[in-house]
Amino acid sequence: MSELSWAETIRRVHQRADNRCEYCQTAQRVMGQAMHVEHIHPDGPDALENLCLSCPSCNLSKAQATSAPDPETGETVPLFNPRIQSWSEHFEWIRNG
Numbered sequence: 001m002s003e004l005s006w007a008e009t010i011r012r013v014h015q016r017a018d019n020r021c022e023y024c025q026t027a028q029r030v031m032g033q034a035m036h037v038e039h040i041h042p043d044g045p046d047a048l049e050n051l052c053l054s055c056p057s058c059n060l061s062k063a064q065a066t067s068a069p070d071p072e073t074g075e076t077v078p079l080f081n082p083r084i085q086s087w088s089e090h091f092e093w094i095r096n097g
Helices: 006-017 054-060
Strands: 036-041 051-054 068-069 077-078
Touching: 006 036, 006 054, 036 054, 054 068
Parallel strands: none
Antiparallel strands: 036 051, 068 077
């Protein structure tokens, strides 16, 4: 199989994410800004398995981090990885929030 062009890679990332931020689930159509194709592991490859669609706010908040302190336990834990974890198992929408 041949390597994907960057344009095709970006198209696939958008399609796979249904044009929503894979961290906060905000749709690009309501964002008002272009989404970012973000590296889940900053030093990792440009492969589809290491890329996700991210809104500017989530991308800038995450930056180069791959782990952070858990606010309840203080233990350092890996950040959410949309390639290997299910959003609904880690997050939920807050009613009227």
